Amino acid sequence: MGKRLNEKTASDAQQKRVKRYKPMGDRIRNQQNAFEISPGMKxxxxxxxxxxxxxxxxxxxxxxxxxxxxxxxxxEEEIENEGADDNEDGGAQDGTEATDAAAGDIEDEIAREVAGMKSNTKQKxxxxxxxxxxxxxxxxxxxxxxxxxxxxxxxxxxxxxxxxxxxxxxxxxxxxxxxxxxxxxxxxxxxxxxxxxxxxxxxxxxxxxxxxxxxxxxxxxxxxxxxxxxxxxxxxxxxxxxxxxxxxxxxxxxxxxxxxxxxxxxxxxxxxxxxxxxxxxxxxxxxxxxxxxxxxxxxxxxxxxxxxxxxxxxxx
CATH class of the missing domain: 3.30.2130.30 (VC0802-like)
Known part of the structure; x- marks a missing residue:
């Protein structure tokens, strides 16, 4: 009997929590659909x-x-090259202070991946x-x-x-x-x-x-x-x-x-x-x-x- 009462109480508490956090979900959806235009854009x-x-x-x-x-x-090709040049400079700065060769290779690889993601954004x-x-x-x-x-x-x-x-x-x-x-x-x-x-x-x-x-x-x-x-x-x-x-x-x-x-x-x-x-x-x-x-x-x-x-x- 006590076990069923506890299960019912837990279920009620869970429903209250769902109702309590529902407005937050609405806010998140509103943020995803936010107005994105601002003065100065073209x-x-x-x-x-x-x-x-x-x-x-x-x-x-x-x-x-x-x-x-x-x-x-x-x-478009010029913009891609500009993005690559910028990212290559940033990658070089990340690797110049690396003393361990293996660690440097890993850091360079990560830097190249990050640079690639940034480049894809700049290419648009x-x-x-x-x-x-x-x-x-x-x-x-x-x-x-x-x-x-x-x-x-x-x-x-x-x-x-x-x-x-x-x-x-x-x-x-x-x-x-x-x-x-x-x-x-x-x-x-x-x-x-x-x-x-x-x-x-x-x-x-x-x-x-x-x-x-x-x-x-x-x-x-x-x-x-x-x-x-x-x-x-x-x-x-x-x-x-x-x-x-x-x-x-x-x-x-x-x-x-x-x-x-x-x-x-x-x-x-x-x-x-x-x-x-x-x-x-x-x-x-x-x-x-x-x-x-x-x-x-x-x-x-x-x-x-x-x-x-x-x-x-x-x-x-």
């Missing part, structure tokens, strides 16, 4: 189909790697970072890659070949600068992104703004647009339909991605899906209509949508 802002974020990231990285190999021939030109937001993906790139140059190169080629290379990915926007989602930081970042347009010797041209805001408390379109447009408006003319240059501002959570793109409307808002729609319809002799909603058909836009509306708009 990369690519990507929209995609809901629940296909990782697949979109994989196919986008494949696309970026394909064109990076053409635009930057030999870069592109890396997927979690945004914790449905339909939004961010790809971080190596410091020696120019996101703006690479995206322009990709769309120049795709416009000529009209060959679809992705299935789940929508807009591909270069992150020329990343700031916090505060209005002052965004204005400063926009000036840095558009510094060539603000230069004294810059030729007058046309510009527009694309402003999308997601999950940013206190950040409003009516504050962002006039503040960013003011310095550009002194030399250039606003053209909402066929501007030569478009400053893209994608603010979400605590950060803001900024990019400068050319022929934004003609290239279908740099959308890897709708880019191919218009030529296909034109070949069939059909009337071509914009596929995006009326609220986002103009360059000056804002996405203040609620979380449940984000999926329908993100891939556009």
């Amino acid at each position: 990369g690519f802002f990507v929209t995609c189909t809901r629940h296909k974020e990782k697949k979109s990231a994989m196919e986008t990285i494949d696309l970026l790697e394909e064109y990076a190999a053409k635009l930057y021939p030999g870069l 030109l592109f890396r997927y970072l979690n945004t914790t937001i449905d339909c939004i993906v961010f790809i971080k790139c190596h410091r020696r890659i120019d996101p703006e140059q690479l995206v322009e190169y990709i769309f120049e080629d795709l416009t000529k070949t009209m060959q679809r290379k992705t299935r789940f990915t929508g807009r591909l926007i270069p992150a020329k600068a990343i700031t916090t989602s505060k209005i002052d930081a965004i204005v400063k970042g926009a000036k840095d992104v558009a510094k060539d347009l603000l230069a004294d010797d810059a030729e007058p041209s046309t510009f527009s703004l694309v402003v999308n805001i997601r999950y940013c408390d206190g950040l409003k379109r009516d504050d962002v647009i006039p503040a960013v447009a003011a310095p550009l408006d002194e030399k250039h003319k606003v053209d909402l339909k066929h501007s030569k240059y478009t400053v893209v501002i994608e603010a979400f959570k605590s950060i803001c991605v900024l990019g400068l793109l050319t022929d934004y409307t003609a290239r279908r808002r740099y959308n890897l899906q709708t880019l191919f729609d218009e030529p296909a319809a034109a070949k069939d002799g059909e009337n071509v209509k914009a596929t995006e909603p009326d609220s986002q058909s103009g360059p000056v836009t804002l996405d203040d949508s609620k979380p449940e509306d984000a999926a329908s708009q993100a891939a556009e």
